[in-house]
Amino acid sequence: MATITATIAAAEVGADVFSASVAVASSVGLAGGTLAGLAADFAATRGASGLFLGATEVLACAINATRFYGGWATLTDVTAAPGPFAITGATIVTTDEWAIIAPLFRLYVERESAIVLER
Numbered sequence: 001m002a003t004i005t006a007t008i009a010a011a012e013v014g015a016d017v018f019s020a021s022v023a024v025a026s027s028v029g030l031a032g033g034t035l036a037g038l039a040a041d042f043a044a045t046r047g048a049s050g051l052f053l054g055a056t057e058v059l060a061c062a063i064n065a066t067r068f069y070g071g072w073a074t075l076t077d078v079t080a081a082p083g084p085f086a087i088t089g090a091t092i093v094t095t096d097e098w099a100i101i102a103p104l105f106r107l108y109v110e111r112e113s114a115i116v117l118e119r
Contacts, residue, residue: 067084
C-alpha cells in the first residue's frame with residue numbers, strides 16, 4: 001500500500017515514479033537485489049535486536065527460501081534458470097520476487113535462531 005501511495009504522489013508532482021517507488025520499497029524492506037545483499041541488510045538491521053545468527057546462516061536462509069520459491073516459479077535472473085540448485089548468494093531477485101520470498105526467509109531465520117537458543 002505504501003508503494004502505491006508513493007507512486008501516485010510522485011506521478012502527481014511529475015517526479016521520477018520508478019525511483020520514488022523503489023525508495024519506498026527499500027524503506028519497508030521489499031527492494032530486490034542479490035540474495036547476499038538482502039541477507040546482509042537484514043542481518044545489519046536485526047543485529048541489535050537479538051539476531052543470534054551469523055551472516056553465513058542468514059544467507060543460507062535466504063538461499064533456501066529462494067530455492068523453495070524457485071520450485072514453484074521461474075526467477076527473473078537467468079543464472080538461476082537451470083533450476084533451484086543454481087541459486088546462490090549472487091542470484092538477483094526482483095522486488096516482486098522478494099515480496100513473496102521475504103516472509104518465508106524471515107520464518108527460516110526465526111527457526112534457525114530458535115534452534116541456536118535451544119542448544
